[in-house]
Amino acid sequence: MRGCLEISADGRALTAEAPGDPAGLLGRAFGGEPPAAARAAAAAEHLGRALAILTNLFDPERVVLSGLLGQYLSIAPRRIHAELSVSVVARARSRVVIAGSLANPVLIGAAQQAFTRLLARPRLAAKFAQVRMADRVPGGGFAAG
DSSP: OOSOTHHHHSHHHHTSSSOSOHHHHHHHHHTTOHHHHHHHHHHHHHHHHHHHHHHHHHOOSEEEEOHHHHHHHHHOHHHHHHHHTTOHHHHHSOOEEEEOOOSOOTTOTHHHHHHHHHHHOHHHHHHHHHHHHHHBOTTSOBOOO
16 A cells, blocks of 8 residues: 555545545535645646556557546646656657546446456355465465466
8 A cells, every 4th residue: 555546546545634525525626625626636646647657558549537536637637637748658649538427437348347257156266266275385386287
């Protein structure tokens, strides 16, 4: 929990210094309340920095931000785009960053497909975990073969 995006851009990051509801804080930021707007802008800056790194790694044409992250795009788009412009890849070809429209973006699309079989059969996961633990060798590795 040091250096990860969650501690600097998710709802807990917004309410770390002043406990409360992230949605309420974002509402106050939209309304122009200086402390709330400053916290949302700082979180948006961290998000932009993460997007720059991801752009350098994956070279996407489009980035879709959903949920809380999509709201940062409405509150502080300049902060996100300023950090994203640090990316060499993003400067070479402009990137489209948009807010998603899904109400609940968790496990949608490809991620959901990857987990569908596992979620439908939780015993399969337990069996796999047991097999992997049985293959462990002293010292932390896995037996080959």
